[in-house]
Amino acid sequence: MDLFEVMQKRRSVRKFLEAPLDWQDVGEVLEAGRLAPTAGNVQDVRILVVLDPDTRNKIAEACYQQYWMAKAPAHIIVGVEPQKIEQFYGKRGKELYTAHDAGAAAMSMILAAEALGLATCWVGAFEDHMLKRACGMAEDVQAHCVIPLGYADEKPREPVKFGIETIVYLGNWGNRYTNMRDLTGEFSDLSENALKKGKDIIEKAKKHLQRV
Template identity: 25%
Template structure:
């Protein structure tokens, strides 16, 4: 990977790209991007995000079909499915409790979390985890840009088909499908609301 940009540079230079250079993304580069994305904050540090990295051409072709034929899916050398799996989180709550806590505090924390999420339906837990996972999605996009890669976050796909392709259970939610690679064309320049249109200081 190239030398990282500052966060500001990554924010200002990132554009969605839909055509990529036909060269593979090295596994180590993808691992480092995910290593940075996993540092995103989450309530109670539950970290419900899971990253499914697809580079196999046949599987990417299936994902393209699930994404209604959108060409960027197979144009990109890799596709990252950013998912949330709250049922896995709830089944392994001890893994998210900070190791610096006393054993008594750890047990108390696990009991409180189990009671909180036990009062939700699977769907409610899924939506809660998805909101947290969207934070990690933002981190992922900036980490990729900072490392010299382009991305395009996509929501236009059939989640049922994607779960089937990846062999995932029905409760898994997706924050986005993210084709990633080196850009072959420039994205459109930013067209954003001004600060005065979206920020209200009270």
């Protein structure tokens, strides 16, 4: 699978099989986190892997009772040590770069997992203290997200996502460019697939309307 395929196929999965993970795969997912960029290469990100079922249950509880998470055979918790980055970048480092660094590591691991045929979900809703208590994190560590990791037991539908023309501005903030073909010369594979899907839906709707 190439990277674009991985990005297209990735879904947030909330139903997992109870099958154990292959440790080589887990290692590769963690390696993707290690390779992710950090501001100034300060490397403030720390990653905790939790396998113990009781702890996974407590983590799910700390995530506002998202008990579906507990079934995933592993939880990856992405945290940062803010004082590390504060030394170099002050308040901006502590309040902003920590989130960037954690997000970059999380997304790299999520994509690596997808490429390996594993399922994940980015979980950001949790009660800080409860989560820290559940997995023995120090008070001064910031937990950014939990990533349940395992084999999917569902195939979620692709959620509706805005088109490129909606989310991309050109030149000035708010300046929408409606014809991306003019801009790029040709559509990227991604846009082309999205366009084809849209056309298929319109064709189906037309046929349906002709029948009624």
